[in-house]
Amino acid sequence: MHLQHLPFLAAIAGCVVQPVVAMPQARTQEGSEGTCEKTKVAILGAGVAGITAAQALSNASVHDFLILEYRDTIGGRQWNKPFGKNKDGNPYIIEMGANWVQGIGSPDGPQNPIWHLARKSGLVTEYSNYDNVTSYNKDGAADFSALFDAYDAASEIATQMAGKALAQNIQDSTAKTGLAVAGWNPKFNDMEAQAVDWWSWDFEAAYSPHESSFVFGYAGSNLTFNYFSDHDEFVMDQRGFNIILKDLASTFLAENDPRLHLNTEVTNITYSDHGVTIHNKDGSCVEADYAITTFSLGVLQHGAVTFHPELPPWKQEAIHKFDMGTYTKIFFQFNETFWPSETQYHLYADPTTRGWYPIWQSLSTPDFLPESNIIFVTLTNEFSRRAELQSDEQTKQEALAVLRKMFPDKTIPEPTAFMYPRWTSEPWAHGSYSNWPPSTTLEMHENLRANTGRLWFAGEATSPTFFGFLHGAYYEGLDAGRQIAAIMKHKCVNAKSPKLRECGPRKHYETLHGTTFHSEYTMLNGWAVDSFVDNNPDEEE
Numbered sequence: 001m002h003l004q005h006l007p008f009l010a011a012i013a014g015c016v017v018q019p020v021v022a023m024p025q026a027r028t029q030e031g032s033e034g035t036c037e038k039t040k041v042a043i044l045g046a047g048v049a050g051i052t053a054a055q056a057l058s059n060a061s062v063h064d065f066l067i068l069e070y071r072d073t074i075g076g077r078q079w080n081k082p083f084g085k086n087k088d089g090n091p092y093i094i095e096m097g098a099n100w101v102q103g104i105g106s107p108d109g110p111q112n113p114i115w116h117l118a119r120k121s122g123l124v125t126e127y128s129n130y131d132n133v134t135s136y137n138k139d140g141a142a143d144f145s146a147l148f149d150a151y152d153a154a155s156e157i158a159t160q161m162a163g164k165a166l167a168q169n170i171q172d173s174t175a176k177t178g179l180a181v182a183g184w185n186p187k188f189n190d191m192e193a194q195a196v197d198w199w200s201w202d203f204e205a206a207y208s209p210h211e212s213s214f215v216f217g218y219a220g221s222n223l224t225f226n227y228f229s230d231h232d233e234f235v236m237d238q239r240g241f242n243i244i245l246k247d248l249a250s251t252f253l254a255e256n257d258p259r260l261h262l263n264t265e266v267t268n269i270t271y272s273d274h275g276v277t278i279h280n281k282d283g284s285c286v287e288a289d290y291a292i293t294t295f296s297l298g299v300l301q302h303g304a305v306t307f308h309p310e311l312p313p314w315k316q317e318a319i320h321k322f323d324m325g326t327y328t329k330i331f332f333q334f335n336e337t338f339w340p341s342e343t344q345y346h347l348y349a350d351p352t353t354r355g356w357y358p359i360w361q362s363l364s365t366p367d368f369l370p371e372s373n374i375i376f377v378t379l380t381n382e383f384s385r386r387a388e389l390q391s392d393e394q395t396k397q398e399a400l401a402v403l404r405k406m407f408p409d410k411t412i413p414e415p416t417a418f419m420y421p422r423w424t425s426e427p428w429a430h431g432s433y434s435n436w437p438p439s440t441t442l443e444m445h446e447n448l449r450a451n452t453g454r455l456w457f458a459g460e461a462t463s464p465t466f467f468g469f470l471h472g473a474y475y476e477g478l479d480a481g482r483q484i485a486a487i488m489k490h491k492c493v494n495a496k497s498p499k500l501r502e503c504g505p506r507k508h509y510e511t512l513h514g515t516t517f518h519s520e521y522t523m524l525n526g527w528a529v530d531s532f533v534d535n536n537p538d539e540e541e
Ligand SMILES: Cc1cc2nc3c(=O)[nH]c(=O)nc-3n(C[C@H](O)[C@H](O)[C@H](O)COP(=O)(O)OP(=O)(O)OC[C@H]3O[C@@H](n4cnc5c(N)ncnc54)[C@H](O)[C@@H]3O)c2cc1C
Pocket: 044, 045, 046, 047, 048, 049, 050, 068, 069, 070, 071, 074, 075, 076, 077, 078, 096, 097, 098, 099, 100, 101, 102, 264, 265, 266, 267, 294, 295, 296, 299, 304, 305, 327, 328, 329, 423, 427, 428, 429, 431, 432, 433, 458, 459, 460, 461, 468, 469, 470, 471, 472, 473
């Protein structure tokens, strides 16, 4: 392992971005110990979190890092593909993953860092207007906009309740409970209300209100949509959304920088309080003083990477506590735009099944990709997984049947192009983005975020405030990079106020306690079995 040789020089260099210094080490193909490539910091994953972590290290004059990435490009879940054909016969570039800059911020208030990058790259975007929506049921267009208003009114009350719960340490619940108490309680057989419920909650969280934390669901959307702004921009830049990350990387990584190892699948991570060794599928390995994994929660849950020693119980529990949702966009190109092209969103209420091909987004719309004849429908979770398991053809026919119901007066042609990603099955993602389940606490999340020895965890899912979003991944990468740089330079403690720990190991909890003491399980509480002897002497009254 390296020691920190040059703390003084490094401190003097401060945060100035240094020109890229090519690292002399040759890439080692041998797996045996002692022949691994050595580095100070190994960054695992080249998505938003990995790239911002590397930038934070660079800024702190730590240039000795390596980035290991499964795929052949940086970007991670900012992932695009060519689709269909434009008038010149060339494909459009469409986003399989992240598609919006959400909560762009305001000129005087805080600005979303992703929006900042978007503007730097001149990203082509358009205002996503969620009021620009037409609703449909099985008989065609059907105006149920009054339900949108009813939801919004209750949601306004619910966010206040959730804010109070957070501030006053009141127990969390499900978002469904919060909404019901606030006055939104859609009947299971009111399919139009169910469609509005899906569009208002699942479309963002990928999970239903029933499956989502009340307090942190609202806190999360508040932080993005109130703290930044209630304004989303939809990206249709034909360079792909991840151009912003490529542009960012180019400020500190050279083209073909030897520190970026693409096509490198990490399979095994050995960690301790002294360092981290990473083994890759191709037999190569890396020995680092510190490592930051930015793998998605899905990758961790799936056991796609093994850890030695096994991750401690508190970490494993946290990994399986939080949820990885799947969000699937299914793209169609037709030979004509048979739907009203001036409308951005088309919401469909299926007569029997909530979440059945519910939201159709037109790209063949002014200011988007006009005359592209492209429309896409979004599925979440169980319907995503169902579509992943069935053939493209089955999914296509189900979706076309829905379009025939929405537009009974039109003849719906077969699409000329059709495509959808299978996020749950992607070995480098295993899902789309994370969500907080009901009755969560910040401590549970601290366990997800905490380091184990010198292995740090960052990414979308480790952000308590912006989980699920690009800006969450951005801040988490930045924080892990900064913290590790500060630790390496022994600059952790605030000199003026030594108690104020600015970095250092993150807190975790070996045991998370509930709120009910064993002595409270009594007949008086209806606990009808009187066989409980107090076996916990710590809690004697
Ligand atoms: C369908 C979808 C829609 C979304 N919509 C939006 C949106 O509109 N707005 C928004 O703000 N956010 C959205 N998100 C979320 C956003 O994409 C993520 O929050 C963000 O991209 C996560 O960045 P990350 O760096 O944490 O993780 P990732 O981008 O997943 O980066 C992790 C990297 O690790 C690599 N990796 C994984 N396993 C291995 C391995 N074994 N070895 C080596 N490398 C490995 C991966 O290839 C990947 O590049 C969406 C996500 C999806 C999937």
